[in-house]
Amino acid sequence: MPLVIDRREGYFLHDLDGGRLIDVHLNGGTYNLGHRNPEVVAAVRDGLDHFDIGNHHFPSIARTALAEALVASAPPGIGKVVYGSGGGEAVDIALKTARHATGRRRIVSVVKAYHGHTGLAVAAGDDRFTRMFLADRPDEFTQVPFNDLDAMAQVLRDGDVAAVIMETIPATYGFPLPVPGYLEGVKELCERHGTLYIADEVQTGLMRTGELWGITKHGIAPDLLVTGKGLSGGIYPITAVLVAEHAAGWLREDGFGHISSFGGAELGCVAALKTLEITLRPSTRERVAALTERFAHGLAEIRERYPDWLVGIRQNGLVIGLEFDHPEGAKLVMRQLYEHGIWAIFSTLDPRVLQFKPGILLSDELADEILQRTATAIGKSR
Structure with missing residues (x-):
């Protein structure tokens, strides 16, 4: 994928051509608080x-x-x-x-x-x-x-x-x-x-x-x-x-x-x-709890739409793996997510599974946008 990161802030990455991606990989959690968190x-x-x-x-x-x-x-x-x-x-x-x-x-x-x-x-x-x-x-x-x-x-x-x-x-x-x-x-x-x-x-x-x-x-x-x-x-x-x-x-x-x-x-x-x-702020813990429920519900709805393709959801809080019915299914989904403005990465040692790691300070609005774009990408990746 021809991605060279240019500007970055919050949970957004921008490439050199000005394209925007929502980061749902976070470099393995390096950017839990977002890119260039203002307080840090x-x-x-x-x-x-x-x-x-x-x-x-x-x-x-x-x-x-x-x-x-x-x-x-x-x-x-x-x-x-x-x-x-x-x-x-x-x-x-x-x-x-x-x-x-x-x-x-x-x-x-x-x-x-x-x-x-x-x-x-x-x-x-x-x-x-x-x-x-x-x-x-x-x-x-x-x-x-x-x-x-x-x-x-x-x-x-x-x-x-x-x-x-x-x-x-x-x-x-x-x-x-x-x-x-x-x-x-x-x-x-x-x-x-x-x-x-x-x-x-x-x-x-x-x-x-x-x-x-x-x-x-x-x-x-x-x-x-x-x-x-x-x-x-x-x-x-x-x-x-x-x-x-x-x-x-x-x-x-x-x-x-x-x-x-x-x-x-x-x-x-x-x-x-x-x-x-x-x-450690109480507000951060509350945000994670709310996002956990939001993604659990949203991803379950997507799975209901594509039960023969999205065959498993592995979730503990905002640690999420999406399992697909293809030996390299997560690679196919990753490509479509990229085309639809989401950055996520397949699991290196099991390419059936997409690593899906939303940020712990996401707004509800951005969480909903991620779910909408994810549903479209999964539908087009089959």
Whole structure:
């Protein structure tokens, strides 16, 4: 698709020819609050009067303030924050932390997982990428099917697994929803076998499911939680690993065990603090709840019109996957959506499913426009 992004604001993208698209992909949730959110932009502009990237050798007021805010917002038991500049780096930090805490090397993830493209992160993902970079190491990285608790029990039973890492709803796999009791069962197995539970909330966190962290909807307090993308406010790269006290030993043993020149950049902390403040407002939670109902109702109506084509709707809050009856159906729909002014992307590891991620601050009017254009595009894609 010949799209080069020019002007952007709110939930709109404009190409170099002046064409307008409504962004319903949001770069995986990077733009939850919209492109160039005025409050985040203003916070970073003000921050430039005092801050720059900072220096990882020294304590930092900005990093400390964001760490305190993240810990306050986190599930029970979280006491430390380690910063990165990208999601893959944050996953690497989480996996290294788990290995140090347990003294074990083996990592378990799910089939068709995606956790980033850096060293350890890519090894925990789909073999499309691990084989390309010779990162497929079955002795250290094991995958089991999502929603298969028996398979998970089988790989954990020997007590040699450092961590299980899972997206609460696997995004690049097309948002298959966890069956009732599955994630809770995995956490119980982890506790039984001394394995740490890493919740990858890069795409499902920051109110996309109607809760700040999707994992808390399952009553789970993970040992580590990874956040990124939307934490940046779409303005300045920053990611973070939230670590329970019992897993944070390396920070006390050698704080330079992981260093990152740009991880926790002070301007990034400024952007993230404002993003977190906006996201935690009661009005934002109310908006997500209202939009969740609006899209559930609207998409159900579209499915009733095309039941043999739109065969599934996977939804948890504003995390939505649309499943089509064709091995690459989402690609066909994506093309039509593009022609009708909507930007959304098929799921890389299951092209039957379209990733459909409305912004969490959408107006009702724009939500209705998205649904109308989506209905037209789906009708023409069959």
